[in-house]
Amino acid sequence: MRVLMFGWEFPPHISGGLGTACYGLVKGMVHHNQEVIFVVPKLWGDEEELADFVNASDITIDYREKKFKSIWKNLTYLEVSSFLVPYLGPEEYQKFTDYAIHDRTDVDESIFTTKYEFSGKYGKNLMEEVSRYALTAAQIARDRDDYEIIHAHDWLSFPAGIAAKEISGKPLVAHVHATEYDRSGESVNKPVFEIEKAGMEAADHVVAVSQLTKNTIIRRYGIPAEKVSVLHNAVLDASIIKSKYVKKVPEKIVTFLGRITFQKGPEYFVEAAKKVLDRDENVRFVMAGSGDLLNRMIDRVAELRMGHKFHFTGFLKGEDVDHMYAISDVYIMPSVSEPFGIAPLEAVRHNTPTVISKQSGVAEVLQNAIKIDYWDVDAMADATFALLHYQGISKMFKELGSEELKNLKWEHVAARLVKIYEKTLAQ
Structure with a gap:
C-alpha cells in the first residue's frame, strides 16, 4: 500500500511529541513494507x-485550475501577533488577534506566488502557512496518482488532507494527536476547534491516540463512535538504555520534562515538590522545558522558598534529554489532559520509575507506573516519597516496566494502522 501522508514536522527538526510520533509511525510502516509519501512544509536535508x-516549499502551484480557488475560499486564516507552537495554552491563544474567512483579494499576495517558501516553524504567519500548505497539498494530490489513501496528522495538516481529498477523491484518515480541549481546557480557541472539527467530519476515518481522546472526539466534536479507532503511541526502541552519565549532586532528583503549559499541569508538580521537601530536604526537583507558564512557575517556587532545591533547565533536546532521564530517580507527568504522552515510556526506557496522571492516554497502556489524579498533590507527593525511599517499590517498577515496553513497539501500531487503511478503503 502507498500512503500520501501530511505532517508538520519530522525529526530531527521537531518541537514536541507530534514529530516523534510521525517518525515512529513511518518507521513502523516501513517495517511492514508499506510505502509512505511524506509531505512537510519544509525539508532540512538531514531527515x-x-x-x-516531499518538500512543500519546492511545489509550484497552477492557479489556473478553478478548484484551487474554491479550496481557498473554504480555508480559514488567522493573524497571529506572536510566535506559537502546535500545542498552546490559553494565555498564548489570547494573542490571536484576528479571524476571518479570506478570499483571494484580501490577503497578502505573497501567498499566491507560484512557489511559497515555508518557514518550517511555528511563527506569527503560522495560519497563513497552514492555508498555503493546503493549496500545496491539492497540487501534490493532483500531480501524483501513486497512492491509495491520504493520512493527515493533527489540525495543522487537516486542511491539507481535506484539500487533497477534494482534488483526488481518495479517502482521508485524520489522525488526532491532541485536541483543542486538551490544550486549553474549556477556554478553546474557536478557529482551531473549527479546523479540527472540519478535518474529522471530512475524514473517512479518524484515528485517536487513546480512548481518552476518542471520548473527547465523540463528546465534544460530535463524531460517531464507529468512525473513530484508537491507536496508542509506542516507543522507537523497547530496549533499556544503560547510560554512563553520572549526576553531579548527592541528592535524589525528581524530574518534570515537557512543555510548561496548562495542559501539562506544572503547577501541581511544584506544589507536590514543596510537600516532599517538607518531609525530606535531600531531594532536588527539575522542571525541564519551556512554555507560557514558565515565569509563573518560577515565581511560585520563589514564594515557596525552595529555589535552592528547584532547577529550571529550559527546553532540552537530543542527548540532554537522555542525560536528564538518566540522572532522575523519579519522573512525574502530572498532565491535566494528555491525549497520550510518550515521555513516561522514554523514562521507563531509562529505568526511571514514573508517576503519571490518570488523565493521560499512556495510563491506558502503561500498567507499571503509579497513577494519580493530576490535582491530588498529596497523592503525588506520597508516591514520589515512596519511590525515593523504598527501594523495593522502585525496583519493582523498574523491572516490570522494562518488560512492559516489549509490547509497545511502533511496528505493532503500524500493523494495526494498515488494517484501518484496508477497512477504510473497503468502505
Whole structure:
C-alpha cells in the first residue's frame, strides 16, 4: 500500500511529541513494507530516508485550475501577533488577534506566488502557512496518482488532507494527536476547534491516540463512535538504555520534562515538590522545558522558598534529554489532559520509575507506573516519597516496566494502522 501522508514536522527538526510520533509511525510502516509519501512544509536535508519525502516549499502551484480557488475560499486564516507552537495554552491563544474567512483579494499576495517558501516553524504567519500548505497539498494530490489513501496528522495538516481529498477523491484518515480541549481546557480557541472539527467530519476515518481522546472526539466534536479507532503511541526502541552519565549532586532528583503549559499541569508538580521537601530536604526537583507558564512557575517556587532545591533547565533536546532521564530517580507527568504522552515510556526506557496522571492516554497502556489524579498533590507527593525511599517499590517498577515496553513497539501500531487503511478503503 502507498500512503500520501501530511505532517508538520519530522525529526530531527521537531518541537514536541507530534514529530516523534510521525517518525515512529513511518518507521513502523516501513517495517511492514508499506510505502509512505511524506509531505512537510519544509525539508532540512538531514531527515532519515524512511519515506518518499516531499518538500512543500519546492511545489509550484497552477492557479489556473478553478478548484484551487474554491479550496481557498473554504480555508480559514488567522493573524497571529506572536510566535506559537502546535500545542498552546490559553494565555498564548489570547494573542490571536484576528479571524476571518479570506478570499483571494484580501490577503497578502505573497501567498499566491507560484512557489511559497515555508518557514518550517511555528511563527506569527503560522495560519497563513497552514492555508498555503493546503493549496500545496491539492497540487501534490493532483500531480501524483501513486497512492491509495491520504493520512493527515493533527489540525495543522487537516486542511491539507481535506484539500487533497477534494482534488483526488481518495479517502482521508485524520489522525488526532491532541485536541483543542486538551490544550486549553474549556477556554478553546474557536478557529482551531473549527479546523479540527472540519478535518474529522471530512475524514473517512479518524484515528485517536487513546480512548481518552476518542471520548473527547465523540463528546465534544460530535463524531460517531464507529468512525473513530484508537491507536496508542509506542516507543522507537523497547530496549533499556544503560547510560554512563553520572549526576553531579548527592541528592535524589525528581524530574518534570515537557512543555510548561496548562495542559501539562506544572503547577501541581511544584506544589507536590514543596510537600516532599517538607518531609525530606535531600531531594532536588527539575522542571525541564519551556512554555507560557514558565515565569509563573518560577515565581511560585520563589514564594515557596525552595529555589535552592528547584532547577529550571529550559527546553532540552537530543542527548540532554537522555542525560536528564538518566540522572532522575523519579519522573512525574502530572498532565491535566494528555491525549497520550510518550515521555513516561522514554523514562521507563531509562529505568526511571514514573508517576503519571490518570488523565493521560499512556495510563491506558502503561500498567507499571503509579497513577494519580493530576490535582491530588498529596497523592503525588506520597508516591514520589515512596519511590525515593523504598527501594523495593522502585525496583519493582523498574523491572516490570522494562518488560512492559516489549509490547509497545511502533511496528505493532503500524500493523494495526494498515488494517484501518484496508477497512477504510473497503468502505
